[in-house]
Amino acid sequence: MQLLLPLLLAILHFDNSYGVEQTVCEGDHMTIDCGSGNVIDVVKANFGRTDEDTCGIDAVYYCTHEEESLKVMKDQCQNKQTCTVAATVDVFGDPCPESVKYLWVEFNCRSSGTIADHAKEQKICQSERKYYDQAK
Numbered sequence: 001m002q003l004l005l006p007l008l009l010a011i012l013h014f015d016n017s018y019g020v021e022q023t024v025c026e027g028d029h030m031t032i033d034c035g036s037g038n039v040i041d042v043v044k045a046n047f048g049r050t051d052e053d054t055c056g057i058d059a060v061y062y063c064t065h066e067e068e069s070l071k072v073m074k075d076q077c078q079n080k081q082t083c084t085v086a087a088t089v090d091v092f093g094d095p096c097p098e099s100v101k102y103l104w105v106e107f108n109c110r111s112s113g114t115i116a117d118h119a120k121e122q123k124i125c126q127s128e129r130k131y132y133d134q135a136k
Contacts, residue, residue: 063096
């Protein structure tokens with residue numbers, strides 16, 4: 001057990017991301033803030049309806065708009081420390097005109113150093129690949 005604790009602490013320190021889900025009703029604004037030294041990694045998003053009760057509306061109409069919603073959220077928030085997005089049809093389109101919608105997002109907050117290090121590693125690999133291709 002004594003040997004496992006340092007290993008567990010090292011793993012927890014290495015990946016300090018944490019998953020979060022957030023929901024706002026149509027017409028409201030969603031603000032995501034990962035805090036200093038962290039950036040947003042959008043995992044899933046939907047502007048539509050997937051249940052009857054969210055936002056205090058007893059609605060039975062179900063609609064999803066996941067692919068477009070994810071694209072919008074990534075465009076607005078990916079790799080930023082903070083972002084604010086309006087949950088409106090002007091921003092996301094109107095997947096179900098007859099229903100009140102809400103924006104649901106799942107995201108992680110990751111260390112901005114991890115993102116920068118990964119981008120740097122990717123750039124080095126691309127540079128080495130160009131060198132290798134030119135040497136052929």
